[in-house]
Amino acid sequence: MKDRYKNGIFSYKDLLPIKAGHTLSLSLSKRDDINIFLFGLAKGTDISEELYDNRSLYINLDGSIRIGDHKLSNDQAIFSGGLNSYAIYADEDSYLLEISYNKKEDKMLKLENMGQIFSLKDVITYLDGGISNYDVYSRDDLKIVLMAFDAGEGLTPHTAPGDALIFALEGEADMMVKDETHRIKAGEQIVFPKGVRHNVTAVTKFKMALILVK
Structure with a gap:
């Protein structure tokens, strides 16, 4: 990226x-x-x-x-x-x-394989008290994932092997990147740079698309 x-x-x-x-x-x-x-x-x-x-x-x-x-x-x-x-x-x-x-x-x-139109937000559903993941596409150097977080749920801080472009689809979340926290809402984007510590915490029910390029 x-x-x-x-x-x-x-x-x-x-x-x-x-x-x-x-x-x-x-x-x-x-x-x-x-x-x-x-x-x-x-x-x-x-x-x-x-x-x-x-x-x-x-x-x-x-x-x-x-x-x-x-x-x-x-x-x-x-x-x-x-x-x-x-x-x-x-x-x-x-x-x-x-x-x-x-x-x-x-x-x-x-x-x-379907070759049909699909709605990103409708592909994945919320899990009460948890997080859902859905791989839209995956190979060694490219991964496209949909994620749905129940309010208050989040990921532990971690790093990624490549740059990850995030598209907020629904709701709001706090995105920690290195030492800074950013509030993101539907329609906005953020990049998690390769090797930089980050996490996601849902403020409301929150859906996002993640595009990881290694």
């Missing part, structure tokens, strides 16, 4: 303000085999039809997006297999996250 995103809470809307008639993109993480891009698409704009070799997970963070024949609303996502040709169109001002990765040996999970 780029260093500029490792300084506390941020919002994708502040990173990439939408401009009328524009399609904007911002690289959050770029490697030979894994890329994470944020797109800001003004209403009526599009990304023209192209042939994509890599697999991608698309997450519609806000707005209304069409990817080929699939229409995504807020917090909905879809996996796209490689060697597919499709266009992306914004029916209204929208923010789209693309996680693109090559097709090396990996662990195929149920959601990817």
Whole structure:
């Protein structure tokens, strides 16, 4: 993850303000085999039809997006297999996250095999007095996880083997990063840098998506 995103809470809307008639993109993480891009698409704009070799997970963070024949609303996502040709169109001002990765040996999970639209918040449910985890996608160098915390529940301080990008989906939580604690709420993001001690404590019932790149 780029260093500029490792300084506390941020919002994708502040990173990439939408401009009328524009399609904007911002690289959050770029490697030979894994890329994470944020797109800001003004209403009526599009990304023209192209042939994509890599697999991608698309997450519609806000707005209304069409990817080929699939229409995504807020917090909905879809996996796209490689060697597919499709266009992306914004029916209204929208923010789209693309996680693109090559097709090396990996662990195929149920959601990817379905090839259907799914809602991040609806995939995982709360556990009374506990924490739920759901692996959306997993391989040695890339992990995408959904987590749901009951109010007051949290993780013990720990470090991660790579940078972890957190998207708050529902509720509020306190995020400790090194010696600082940040209050995060739905619609905001934070990065846990590689090797830096951190934890999560839910203030209310709290759901988040975690993207770990090693």
